[in-house]
Amino acid sequence: MRSIRTFCTFTLAAMTVAVCAVPGSVSAIEPAVAESAPLPGTTVTVVGDDGTIDVSVAELEAIGLMRVTTVSPWEKGELVFEGILFRDFLKKVGLDDAEEVLVRATDNYTQTIPRSDWTDGPLLLATRQNGKPLTLRTQGPVRLVYPILDHPEYDTPVHKRRWVWAITSIEHMQ
Numbered sequence: 001m002r003s004i005r006t007f008c009t010f011t012l013a014a015m016t017v018a019v020c021a022v023p024g025s026v027s028a029i030e031p032a033v034a035e036s037a038p039l040p041g042t043t044v045t046v047v048g049d050d051g052t053i054d055v056s057v058a059e060l061e062a063i064g065l066m067r068v069t070t071v072s073p074w075e076k077g078e079l080v081f082e083g084i085l086f087r088d089f090l091k092k093v094g095l096d097d098a099e100e101v102l103v104r105a106t107d108n109y110t111q112t113i114p115r116s117d118w119t120d121g122p123l124l125l126a127t128r129q130n131g132k133p134l135t136l137r138t139q140g141p142v143r144l145v146y147p148i149l150d151h152p153e154y155d156t157p158v159h160k161r162r163w164v165w166a167i168t169s170i171e172h173m174q
Helices: 012-021 057-062 086-092 115-120 157-161
Strands: 043-048 051-056 066-071 078-085 100-105 110-114 124-129 143-145 167-172
Touching (some): 043 057, 051 057, 057 078, 078 086, 086 115
Parallel strands (some): 043 167
């Protein structure tokens, strides 16, 4: 049975080491610094076997922002996203051993994200686009980004459906 860890379990230094130790290229992902505060009052609910926790966008960003430039299947041109590595988030909340997680959007759109997606590549749980906090208008406040430019193996119809935006919850799958 998986339990949700409290959000303060790991230090940022421990997370940095974990990022470096995980297989998969992160060469296109670089550290970033927020230039403005995230939108207040926005949270992602994490559902585990033993309950739920709400994680604010500010808490997400405190893990350490990373930046990736990529194209989107749904927008034109190259976009710059900032957020945290999805695998770091899952580790922080105790879902890193899950075989898959369910990501749910505001409109109840859901996608199952298999473990191989977040362990084989640097998926980004984005909170910013082009330096500005994501809003509902820009498919936020949190969205899942697959770095297609540097990982063309993610440029498939299956992976394109997994670009979930306006995320409200991330749930452990049984």
